[in-house]
Amino acid sequence: xxxxxxxxxxxxxxxxxxDLVLTALSAVxxxxxxxxxxxxxxxxxxxxxxxxxxxxVKLPVYYVLGLYRRYWRYASVQDMLIILGATCLSSATxxxxxxxxxxxxxxxxxxxxxxxxxxWLWSLCFVGGTRFALRFLGEFGLLKGSTATASRARRxxxxxxxxxxxxxxxxxxxxxxxxxxGLEPVGYIDDNPAKVGMHIHGLSVLGTRESIPQLVHLLDVxxxxxxxxxAPGQAIREIKEICESVPVACKTIPGMxxxxxxxxxxxxxxxxxxxxxxxxxxxxxxxxDALYLGDRVVLITGAGGSIGSELCRQVAHxxxxxxxxxxxxxxxxxxxxxxxxxxxRGLDLTPVxxxxxxxxxxxxxxxxHRPDVIFHAAAHKHVPxxxxxxxxxxxxxxxxxxxxxxxxxxxxxxxxxxxxxxxAVNPANIMGATKRVAELMVQDVAGRTGRNFVAVxxxxxxxxxxxxxxxxxRQIAAGGPVTVTHPDxxxxxxxxxxxxxxxxxxxALGQGGExxxxxxxxxxxxxxxxxxxxxxxxxxxxxDIGIKFxxxxxxxxxxxxxxxxxxxxxxxxxxxxxxxKGCPSMNGASLQQAVQHVIELAQQGRSTIETLAAVKAIxxxxxxxxxxxxxxxx
Numbered sequence: 001x002x003x004x005x006x007x008x009x010x011x012x013x014x015x016x017x018x019d020l021v022l023t024a025l026s027a028v029x030x031x032x033x034x035x036x037x038x039x040x041x042x043x044x045x046x047x048x049x050x051x052x053x054x055x056x057v058k059l060p061v062y063y064v065l066g067l068y069r070r071y072w073r074y075a076s077v078q079d080m081l082i083i084l085g086a087t088c089l090s091s092a093t094x095x096x097x098x099x100x101x102x103x104x105x106x107x108x109x110x111x112x113x114x115x116x117x118x119x120w121l122w123s124l125c126f127v128g129g130t131r132f133a134l135r136f137l138g139e140f141g142l143l144k145g146s147t148a149t150a151s152r153a154r155r156x157x158x159x160x161x162x163x164x165x166x167x168x169x170x171x172x173x174x175x176x177x178x179x180x181x182g183l184e185p186v187g188y189i190d191d192n193p194a195k196v197g198m199h200i201h202g203l204s205v206l207g208t209r210e211s212i213p214q215l216v217h218l219l220d221v222x223x224x225x226x227x228x229x230x231a232p233g234q235a236i237r238e239i240k241e242i243c244e245s246v247p248v249a250c251k252t253i254p255g256m257x258x259x260x261x262x263x264x265x266x267x268x269x270x271x272x273x274x275x276x277x278x279x280x281x282x283x284x285x286x287x288x289d290a291l292y293l294g295d296r297v298v299l300i301t302g303a304g305g306s307i308g309s310e311l312c313r314q315v316a317h318x319x320x321x322x323x324x325x326x327x328x329x330x331x332x333x334x335x336x337x338x339x340x341x342x343x344x345r346g347l348d349l350t351p352v353x354x355x356x357x358x359x360x361x362x363x364x365x366x367x368x369h370r371p372d373v374i375f376h377a378a379a380h381k382h383v384p385x386x387x388x389x390x391x392x393x394x395x396x397x398x399x400x401x402x403x404x405x406x407x408x409x410x411x412x413x414x415x416x417x418x419x420x421x422x423x424a425v426n427p428a429n430i431m432g433a434t435k436r437v438a439e440l441m442v443q444d445v446a447g448r449t450g451r452n453f454v455a456v457x458x459x460x461x462x463x464x465x466x467x468x469x470x471x472x473x474r475q476i477a478a479g480g481p482v483t484v485t486h487p488d489x490x491x492x493x494x495x496x497x498x499x500x501x502x503x504x505x506x507x508a509l510g511q512g513g514e515x516x517x518x519x520x521x522x523x524x525x526x527x528x529x530x531x532x533x534x535x536x537x538x539x540x541x542x543x544d545i546g547i548k549f550x551x552x553x554x555x556x557x558x559x560x561x562x563x564x565x566x567x568x569x570x571x572x573x574x575x576x577x578x579x580x581k582g583c584p585s586m587n588g589a590s591l592q593q594a595v596q597h598v599i600e601l602a603q604q605g606r607s608t609i610e611t612l613a614a615v616k617a618i619x620x621x622x623x624x625x626x627x628x629x630x631x632x633x634x
Contacts, residue, residue: 302378304332
């Protein structure tokens with residue numbers, strides 16, 4: 001058995017020593033090349049003084065520019081530019097000192113000026129060469145931390161990377177730089193025919209997705225990694241189906257909305273999830289249109305909820321001066337506060353436990369923090385529950401929104417963003433009707449004050465509390481059946497990061513009073529969602545897990561819509577955000593009086609029919625089964 005190679009450990013102090021020696025050698029070589037053999041020895045005293053001078057000038061410049069504070073094991077193009085800058089600056093400093101100070105004073109008589117140019121070239125070769133030699137050694141596993149001995153206990157898994165773009169290249173480089181993780185990239189596949197046969201960072205593009213079965217058997221591939229964060233769900237679905245047919249394990253990295261910082265790491269590799277299968281076409285997120293959040297005090301209501309907590313994360317990335325996390329549930333606020341504290345250590349955070357229905361409490365909070373931007377995500381949203389608790393839906397979604405609007409207006413807030421719902425369109429339930437009233441109130445305040453107060457409407461988000469996906473997962477884990485209300489029921493879906501990202505972009509487009517609607521793509525049948533989740537769990541629908549249809553519940557519709565029939569809409573500067581051009585059905589004093597009447601009825605616990613009738617007086621398109629039943633009994 002061949003003797004194992006002992007890893008080489010390189011410290012930056014060794015670079016100081018090598019730079020000292022090589023700087024001296026560079027000066028001597030410059031003189032030797034410039035002067036012939038007899039002349040060189042005749043000028044040796046001059047050469048020696050220049051050598052000492054070069055050491056005295058160059059090494060401090062290298063130190064100041066950080067050449068001894070970098071980890072050269074992963075030297076990059078940026079590091080090469082730093083080396084070029086350091087050698088140029090040090091040689092320029094040395095040249096100025098020689099030409100403008102030492103030679104005029106007679107301290108370097110007869111000094112050949114071309115030596116300075118030759119010395120600079122040698123310095124560049126030596127300083128850059130030693131450091132990139134370290135990178136070269138690392139590529140061949142000769143450095144500590146990159147040797148195969150780190151993973152000798154187990155044979156690395158051979159991985160085929162689907163996607164030869166930036167994400168695929170980054171993940172392949174990390175695998176090769178860190179063999180201890182036990183993953184060995186064998187090549188790429190890519191659907192771009194122009195890339196097939198090309199070599200990228202030492203790995204070949206071996207074919208397209210149709211080549212997966214052949215490559216898996218030929219190269220003994222243990223896993224296919226989908227490294228396409230901007231790919232649509234259909235592409236992910238097709239690759240996964242090919243992998244299942246082989247069969248071979250299939251994993252992925254998060255979508256682009258989950259990679260807002262642009263980085264891809266091995267730790268982000270995970271199993272394919274339902275969110276991946278529903279990705280829409282990629283959205284350009286290179287230009288950040290949420291600059292309005294920088295150095296502002298931002299307050300988020302419902303900060304512990306699914307949408308609210310993701311708002312907190314994405315707002316925190318945009319460097320607000322102060323972020324106020326307001327919510328009614330103490331544990332959920334505690335969790336998001338702890339997460340943000342760990343991830344954004346320099347961010348000023350304030351957790352606040354409060355109910356948006358408590359007007360006096362809200363006023364004290366706003367007086368203390370004076371928020372510039374408010375995202376109002378606090379709301380009751382579970383349709384069947386709200387049908388049974390109409391007073392709660394009214395007081396939380398209408399009274400709570402009115403309270404936050406009023407204190408935001410009175411405290412001088414610059415922006416207010418209401419998180420609305422597609423259930424506000426032709427609402428068949430009290431939850432949707434209350435959200436529609438909230439939209440009207442926002443538009444009314446914006447029209448009256450000229451403030452930048454807007455509403456953003458979108459559909460279901462995957463994985464949110466009370467949504468269908470967690471329910472299906474629990475039912476699958478219990479052995480089924482998975483309960484679907486109707487075989488034709490369909491909904492719009494987005495991932496939570498995707499929805500929140502577009503909310504931030506929509507808010508940036510607002511001038512005041514707009515009702516923005518997010519492009520949700522095509523609606524998805526709930527039964528298809530159930531099939532996908534069962535398949536992702538490694539089971540087969542109908543054989544391993546049954547699907548049971550239970551019928552529509554009170555307040556549910558087969559299909560949701562994003563616009564009212566009378567609403568017109570226009571595109572905005574962002575191709576995934578639209579703005580409704582419909583006129584509010586009620587505004588001004590009449591709206592305020594009608595809203596007050598609804599709130600009073602709910603607070604007094606008046607009959608369901610009275611409260612629903614009062615809501616319908618504001619939202620004429622509201623169609624409630626409970627109201628219809630009550631009216632039929634009269």
